[in-house]
Amino acid sequence: MNGTPEAPLAAPPSSDIPPGLNRWIGRVLVVGVVLSALIELAGLALLLVRGIAPRTGPVRIDWWGIAGGLVALDPYSFFAVGLLVLVLTPFIRVLLSVVAYVRARDLPFVAMTLFVLLVLVGSAAAGVAL
């Protein structure tokens, strides 16, 4: 279980994705995660500042009314959008990997990353439809 590294050390990359693109993937992950945390924090601040009683039970999100909720400074709309940004981050990561493997002309990995992307899109579609 000692899987985490001690510190960033210069190690030879074990993939042949160009290092530049690997850095891009890393950046996307960081930006997505930090942005989402900031939106969640904004929601928490709104909830506390506006003195809204917390809804501790399950909430079903009305995704179509989300823009109006943001404008109205509804904390729950902020929470939902923060989660959406968080969940979109891995989508973009996989999409960038597809691009990377296409550029490396690595067909088996193009197929695999595309498959992963399709399953992610399919999961989202199933979540909406069912």
Added chain:
Amino acid sequence: MLEVLGQGPVGSALLVVLFVLGFSVATGYLGALLGLGGGLLLVPMLVLLFHVAPAVAFGASLVAVIATSSGAAASYVGDGLADTRLGMFLEVATVVGGFVGAAVTVFLLAGQTQLLTLAFVPVVLFAAVLMYRSRGAGTWYRPPADGVARSLRLGGSYYDPQLRRVESYEVGRTGVGLIFSAFAGIVSGLLGVGGGLFYVPAMNTFMGVPMRVAGATSNFMIGVTATAGAVVYLLGGDLALFWTAPAVVGMLLGSRLGTLGHRSVSSGSLKRLFVVVLVFAALLMGLRGVGLLG
């Protein structure tokens, strides 16, 4: 805890938010330090202390897991410790499992509170056993590379700071690895845990991947697998929006601290503490599941 909230003043809401935030920082920290996701403790906290329905707590946990995994993976991908080819290969199986597991919970089992609470117990106990028995880095079983691994050019090398040299490795038994990964994905989606506790042994024990690489690669995979499950919870089910916000922020902070403060803490005593906490969580979840704990 909920009685506090019922009274409505902002001060008590602030208290609860701060409590969940602090708890999440602690679990995120421990998770990053010990290579386990924080979902294993976040779910019992929400279910036991705040009476959140298990299916709803799983969704919150999966989302928090994405935050920690993506935060950690960003640094590992950057320094090349995560084997992205191997991760992508196994993700083919884990995303399918993650979707199937989440769909089963959200669409079939969401109302089965007791069943889902009990189902969480063996997973937490399994994590405790793994943590208790975990071996040090450096020694691992090395199966010969198989045909699939060779044709996909899996395997590679990494710098091991304990051995102070570059170690290379091959990947074997890809079939077993794929099957185990699919299973891990199903558990991840079904019960809202990251699944790292299955990926790491699958890679290390079955496929011959060194512990350090397995841990980093597992982190790299968890985000995508958890996403396949999380979108089902997010778009198809009910969400604990009030709880997810401090959980996401706290686990992200905690896991960053865990990755940074890694060197100064002896992990031996932390591991024992984590084992005790896990067994305690499993016991309480079991009692709640059979209706002996209110």
